[in-house]
Amino acid sequence: MYQGACLCGSVKFEIEGEFEHFYLCHCSYCRKDTGSAHAANLFSKFAKITWLSGESDLKVFRLEDTRHNKCFCQHCGSALPVQVNNSAMLVVPAGCLDSDIQLKPDANIFVGSKANWDNKLEQIKAFSGFPE
Ligand SMILES: [Zn+2]
Ligand SMILES: [Zn+2]
Numbered sequence: 001m002y003q004g005a006c007l008c009g010s011v012k013f014e015i016e017g018e019f020e021h022f023y024l025c026h027c028s029y030c031r032k033d034t035g036s037a038h039a040a041n042l043f044s045k046f047a048k049i050t051w052l053s054g055e056s057d058l059k060v061f062r063l064e065d066t067r068h069n070k071c072f073c074q075h076c077g078s079a080l081p082v083q084v085n086n087s088a089m090l091v092v093p094a095g096c097l098d099s100d101i102q103l104k105p106d107a108n109i110f111v112g113s114k115a116n117w118d119n120k121l122e123q124i125k126a127f128s129g130f131p132e
Contacts, residue, residue: 001014001015001016001099002015002016002092002099002101003097003099004080004081004097004098004099005096005098006054006057006072006073006075006080007073007076007077007078008073008075008078010057010075010076011053011054011055011057011058011078012052012053012054013049013050013051013052013080013081014050014052015044015047015049015050015081015092015097016047016048017044017046017048018044018047019042019044019047019103020043020044020046021042021043022041022094022103022105022106023040023043023105023106023107023108023109024038024040024105024108025038025039025041025109025110026108026109026111026113026114026115027109027110029066029068030068031114031115033061033070034079037117037118037121038118039079039093040093040094040095040105041091041092041093041094042092042093042094042097042103043090043091043092044092045088045090049081049083057073057074057075058071058072058080059073059074060082067084069084069091070082078096079093079095079096080093080096081096
């Protein structure tokens, strides 16, 4: 069982079941919609989602002529789970979960279209909080 919520707390949900895949997607759509180097999405064919609150605050954006979808909270814009392929697949942005995830990412995908600054990021200086 996984728990998750958006940043403003309007939307809360639970997911029962396990994820089959965990991909870091560096495609240009994911870079735009996350504002970051890559999306981090969990995928499951069997997990069930239950919306505990805020279901009416969900918005889904589907990018025409692509398979790209984004579900978000209409108040705070946080990325939230979305059903795709006629609800055959649940896609969950890893960052919206409050529970620990046992799965490690399976792979980086669409690295052919990654940002030019997205290179060996694990090797740069790191601070536990704000930079000193
Ligand atoms: Zn919100
Ligand atoms: Zn992508």
